């Protein structure tokens with residue numbers, strides 16, 4: 001067996017995801033899912049490969065130029081073929097060995113593994129009898145890109161050759177399936193969250209005024225990598241002073257000053273799954289009275305959100321109730337007036353001046369994981385809880401984010417070791 005940096009999920013999980021998908025599809029359907037491309041930079045450079053999440057979910061194969069073809073038969077029966085980039089001596093010497101057919105079978109549970117050269121003839125063969133095709137095409141509502149993905153490129157070629165085959169959307173089905181995590185996935189997510197929290201806690205005693213945000217990024221990267229994460233699960237946000245109010249600040253280029261807050265929104269990847277955590281700490285190790293008041297307000301809203309994230313609750317209603325709770329705190333902080341709130345008691349949009357994002361997103365193989373349009377909380381789902389208050393006129397922003405798993409009676413914090421209370425943060429920063 002090829003050894004990986006992470007412990008892979010057993011193949012029976014991937015068999016179960018393909019079985020569950022096939023059970024939702026009509027007889028005669030064809031499913032095609034390709035790996036993501038390796039994107040070029042300049043000259044002979046490339047970016048690090050990032051696998052297509054749906055391919056990962058259905059096969060566990062984290063290798064470029066991979067494709068999955070499923071033919072759906074009667075009563076959810078299915079015949080699966082995995083196509084792999086052929087490995088050769090030159091590739092072994094320059095890039096290291098790629099998966100053999102045997103290794104790919106062991107990871108994915110797919111017996112029929114072929115080299116990619118067989119892709120076109122196989123497509124020609126299966127298209128002849130297909131009634132419809134479910135092609136992997138990313139239709140995330142906030143997706144915006146000019147870049148054609150490998151799936152779109154392969155789809156365009158397929159469309160040109162087989163214009164009469166009906167095309168249906170695979171994305172909503174997989175989005176629904178991926179929302180509830182399997183036991184094996186939860187093990188990976190717990191590890192991603194453990195690494196995310198433990199790495200952060202480990203660097204806290206080293207933070208001092210005068211330190212560069214990039215130095216904190218370097219320390220975190222070291223802690224995550226030593227714990228077998230392959231990369232940050234998204235570009236880390238380490239924002240001090242005024243940039244605590246910049247939601248997606250990623251340049252991490254400033255030196256933090258005495259009296260600044262520092263907002264960390266960071267996560268480690270493990271085995272393809274994402275951790276995602278935010279904490280806000282004082283550069284000098286001690287919150288000022290105002291910083292503490294804002295921090296406690298965000299923490300109170302966080303606790304409230306966690307208490308109402310229950311199975312059966314519509315996410316949209318949950319978000320609205322959190323805005324109502326946030327409004328109370330903003331009045332206490334003298335940021336909004338009681339009159340302003342009264343006018344919109346049921347859903348105070350005035351909170352958006354200081355709290356402009358939503359409180360929760362689904363988490364999994366993707367950081368902003370796929371999910372249906374109007375989700376309802378259910379057991380086995382993993383969500384972030386991340387309220388924030390941002391006051392640019394005071395150079396003061398606070399976000400507190402945990403990742404939680406929904407149980408029948410409430411949520412479980414998947415990053416239990418990372419400090420939430422002011423006193424715990426200050427104690428850890430003193431090195432105690």
Ligand SMILES: [Mn+2]
Pocket residue numbers: 276277361384386401
């Ligand atoms: Mn998040």
